[in-house]
Amino acid sequence: NAGVTQTPKFQVLKTGQSMTLQCAQDMNHEYMSWYRQDPGMGLRLIHYSVGAGITDQGEVPNGYNVSRSTTEDFPLRLLSAAPSQTSVYFCASSSLRRSYTDTQYFGPGTRLTVL
Amino acid sequence: AQTVTQSQPEMSVQEAETVTLSCTYDTSESDYYLFWYKQPPSRQMILVIRQEAYKQQNATENRFSVNFQKAAKSFSLKISDSQLGDAAMYFCAYRLNYGGATNKLIFGTGTLLAVQP
Numbered sequence: 001n002a003g004v005t006q007t008p009k010f011q012v013l014k015t016g017q018s019m020t021l022q023c024a025q026d027m028n029h030e031y032m033s034w035y036r037q038d039p040g041m042g043l044r045l046i047h048y049s050v051g052a053g054i055t056d057q058g059e060v061p062n063g064y065n066v067s068r069s070t071t072e073d074f075p076l077r078l079l080s081a082a083p084s085q086t087s088v089y090f091c092a093s094s095s096l097r098r099s100y101t102d103t104q105y106f107g108p109g110t111r112l113t114v115l
Numbered sequence: 116a117q118t119v120t121q122s123q124p125e126m127s128v129q130e131a132e133t134v135t136l137s138c139t140y141d142t143s144e145s146d147y148y149l150f151w152y153k154q155p156p157s158r159q160m161i162l163v164i165r166q167e168a169y170k171q172q173n174a175t176e177n178r179f180s181v182n183f184q185k186a187a188k189s190f191s192l193k194i195s196d197s198q199l200g201d202a203a204m205y206f207c208a209y210r211l212n213y214g215g216a217t218n219k220l221i222f223g224t225g226t227l228l229a230v231q232p
Contacts, residue, residue, distance in 0.1 A: 033219070035220075035222075040124075041224060042121075042206060042223055043220070043222040044222070045220070048218075048219060058219065088158065090160065092160075094218050096218065103150075103165065104162075104220060106160035108157075108158065108159055109159075111158075
């Protein structure tokens with residue numbers, strides 16, 4: 001049971017380049033999400049999904065695309081990277097069953113630098 | 116819209132002493148969860164403690180406890196017998212308890228805790 005995995009751990013891009021941050025979970029969680037963490041701003045929600053084929057925007061979606069073709073995977077795409085997207089990105093997943101133990105599990109994060 | 120505020124960007128505590136981290140939130144909802152997450156230098160987000168809004172009893176997890184004041188919309192974290200390994204960024208977070216439609220977390224800006232030997 002690997003939990004939530006993210007690749008790569010570090011990435012440097014040039015402005016205008018595209019890339020995909022990968023996220024996978026092996027807990028059969030319905031809910032998956034992407035956050036970005038910037039100094040002094042905490043974690044902010046980019047996009048989320050409540051199941052395969054269903055995605056929606058969070059607080060800061062501009063410049064990012066997502067899709068969810070399987071329960072396990074939730075990739076985040078940067079189509080044309082900008083320096084403002086320099087950040088640490090976290091993927092998280094959780095069950096949608098309403099219970100006290102329903103908590104979110106976070107991946108290890110990806111540090112992205114856009115030059 | 117719901118918001119979470121952590122007014123202490125940095126805190127410091129002596130080893131073995133007690134420290135309290137503050138968190139306030141704003142919501143018009145009555146059914147929600149509150150969380151404290153720890154982020155050590157490894158960057159991993161670790162759940163420290165959680166509280167259900169409709170439970171009046173304050174949650175405790177070993178050396179970690181909360182003071183939940185629902186009317187005041189306050190959710191502070193107390194760390195007793197502080198250890199060097201407690202040094203980290205601590206985030207307060209809020210989540211509605213809708214019936215399963217969404218698990219969106221709203222985070223505060225974090226408090227960086229230093230533990231002095």
